[in-house]
Amino acid sequence: MDILIYLGLGLVLFFVFLYFVPVNLWITAIFSGVNVGLFQLVFMRVRRVPPRIIVESLINSTKAGLHLTTADLETHYLAGGHVPSVIKALISADKANIELSFKQAAAIDLAGRDVFEAVQTSVNPQVINTPVVAAVAQDGIQLKAQARVTVRANIAQLVGGAGEETILARVGEGIVTSIGSARSHKDVLENPDSISKLVLEKGLDSGTAFEILSIDIADIDVGENIGAKLQIDQANADLKVAEAKAEERRAMAVAVEQEMKAKSQAARAKVIEAESEIPMAIAEAFKLGKLGIMDYYKLENIKADTDMRESIAGTDDVHQASGKRDDDDD
Structure with missing residues (x-):
């Protein structure tokens, strides 16, 4: 053991x-x-x-x-x-x-x-595909572009240098700037390499861990007419503003009309109130001796004559309207 x-x-x-x-x-x-x-x-x-x-x-x-x-x-x-x-x-x-x-x-x-x-x-350089970048030319037409960026590593800046995300963001910004500075979208469609040249001139690889060798536009498509859409939206907004102002003016006119009616009714009320005081004034004039019996009869005759004239005038109007209807029936 x-x-x-x-x-x-x-x-x-x-x-x-x-x-x-x-x-x-x-x-x-x-x-x-x-x-x-x-x-x-x-x-x-x-x-x-x-x-x-x-x-x-x-x-x-x-x-x-x-x-x-x-x-x-x-x-x-x-x-x-x-x-x-x-x-x-x-x-x-x-x-x-x-x-x-x-x-x-x-x-x-x-x-x-x-x-x-x-x-x-x-x-062996690496190819990075950018996402679709949408931008609007000066004529209001939207273009959608996609680029291929060929890069190789910059050994000296690998420590502290920015990565692929920064490269993609800068290239996307350059594409938007290039398309936005074009007067017409047709110019960009005719010369898509102008985008690559403008973007490369900006030195987008500074401070990054990569060196950009080339930027090639892989695809470019025509999007919406953003300019026309904005104009339509602006026209609709202007129409709504005009309608609101017209409604405001109508409301003010209605308010003025109501105010005038109220003033007219108040005036009528004052006239009626004044007329109601006439008999009292006549009675007071009798007491004070300022109005005689003959004056009163004259006043009553004038009133009766006025009523008769108004009545005759109303009857004539009725007869004229009736005769016109008979003529129409014949």
């Missing part, structure tokens, strides 16, 4: 030794021409750095002619970087004659960008 216990304990210690002292990895590094000490691999384990990632990345970089150290790779790994991606980017940049140092690649990687993809974009 003691022998089995010692044997089991020995196996455990052997595997622990192999874990902390990766002899196979050390031998591979030596035969690959990479100078890595055995104790360096042990210290990597202690620092919780996977030795295989560091050694394999160092072997790849050495075979590609890059001069890196284990300290550089360990530092980048401990900072949260992706060591294999950085090594692939450095090898790809070196083969494409693109200047890219390890510090730049590490900074780009730690900034959250895929450094290997950035190098690929720099070697």
Whole structure:
């Protein structure tokens, strides 16, 4: 039993030794021409750095002619970087004659960008399709354009440079400005390359992580007649304003008419009130001796004569109207 216990304990210690002292990895590094000490691999384990990632990345970089150290790779790994991606980017940049140092690649990687993809974009330009951009020419016709923007990565500005969203926004703004400055939509349809030229002259890639190589108008369509639509809306608004003013004037006229009627009724009421005081005035005149009996009879005769004349005049009017109706019947 003691022998089995010692044997089991020995196996455990052997595997622990192999874990902390990766002899196979050390031998591979030596035969690959990479100078890595055995104790360096042990210290990597202690620092919780996977030795295989560091050694394999160092072997790849050495075979590609890059001069890196284990300290550089360990530092980048401990900072949260992706060591294999950085090594692939450095090898790809070196083969494409693109200047890219390890510090730049590490900074780009730690900034959250895929450094290997950035190098690929720099070697093989990328095409970005803009969304449909609608703009209105000076003649009021709307045009809808879509562009293809060919860009390549600007390695020097990958850290702190704006991304694709900024490129798309600036290109869209340039398209709107170009179409809006055209006198007629026909001019834009005849020369769509004028949009590309105007947009490229603005230097839209400044401060971005990309370099714009070309801007090509992929599609351009005629939209609505915005100018006519705005004129119709303005005419409808003016009509409503005119109707409101006319209604206001009508209401004022009605109010004036009602006021005049009220004044007329008040005047009539005063006349009636004055007429009601005439008998009292006559009686008072009798008492004071200012009016005699003969004067009163004369006044009554004048009144009776006036009533008779008004009656005769009303009867004649009736007869004339009746005779006219008889003539019409004949």
